[in-house]
Amino acid sequence: MFEDVLTREAQCTPTLAKTLYDTMPEQWVPVPGAVDLLQCLRARGCRVGLLSNTGIDLRPRLGDLGLLAYFDTVVLNFEEGLVRPDPRIFRLAADRLAVAASECLFVGDTPHTDGGAVHAGMTSLLIPLAGDEPQLHTAAALLAGS
Template sequence: MGPRAGDRRSALLRAFQPGHVLSSPANPQRTHQRTVAPLRHDHADRARLTARAENGSAGVRGVLFDFHDTLVYAGSLAAWVADGGGWDIAADERERVLAVLPDAWARAAARWPGSFWDLSPAEHRRAFTWILQEDGGCSPALATSLYDSMPNQWQLAQGVAPLFTRLCRDGIRIGIVSNIAIDIRPVLDQWGLLGQLDAVVLSFEVGMVKPDPAIFLLAAAAIDRHPAECLMVGDSPAIDGAASRVGMRSLIVAKGDAGPRLDAVAPLCGLTPT
């Protein structure tokens, strides 16, 4: 973590003491934000929201989503290998690669705890390709090609687009907070989702990774909501569930045959029926 990221993290954690509320400028056009405005003091608002969170009456006014295995998932692994140029490799090598691809990042986390690779595009690439080569016996050229073709394999989870539309309709702000070192905005734009987002908070841009409490505070500020008004939606109890440490509610999504299931989000947000 660089000096500027460290200073921001310290400021966020200091501000999340009694007597402070995080905020950033409103975003009426719901376009993604890269920066967060200075924090402001508001004792009464902080006390009110904290009390409502403790007795369970604080409504959800902002939803923060994880990205991978929450909003998107990898499609056909065989198609990914073919897309990466591995259609002509030996059958035994293909099987080894296919066995490692689904949990490459979990293997990286076990090998190098701390998710440091999510802070640097170069380290992100290196961690992925190293795992494929060491654990899957993948050639360096194929490992690099598979990394480069990764965004092409992402498929939008079922129901994301209508869910975003309903959240926007009901005035609930939407953000993404992801441990990743790839800019996901172009893909979101292709899907027509970028304009519905109030913030996109990516670990490699802000110098923090989940489960650090500071990145959740930063994300709440970026969508102009108090943490007690936010719901964090993700796939990892340890990583995304850590949002509870700053007073957010969290929802860990189940995985079905068609990818992550987000059907529990709308009821938790009190959305009106379609």
């Protein structure tokens, strides 16, 4: 899917599209505070899911980074045919966690796409950005204090 978009929309050659697809995940690293937030949630006994609109399977990279173990489920839009802010994909994530949507806390950083969590019945925490970087330490501090 991602490679198709690159060849069709960005007019990349199929070889370049495959190279980009294969190397892009290597560029992904956790933003500061991500591991602390995940550890905080685990320490509180929370079930944790990752919901992403990316067109790439994140699980191998999460595994390489030692982060996959923090997630009870990973829901990717391209596998489900649903895209945030559609409330159905948020409810699907809650179902996969075996938790009612009303019992979920969705942590995101983009009001438009992440706002679908509210429509799915979830409490939502939108993380402030400093530049393009989510300030996840803020969420970890809030959760640790509650």
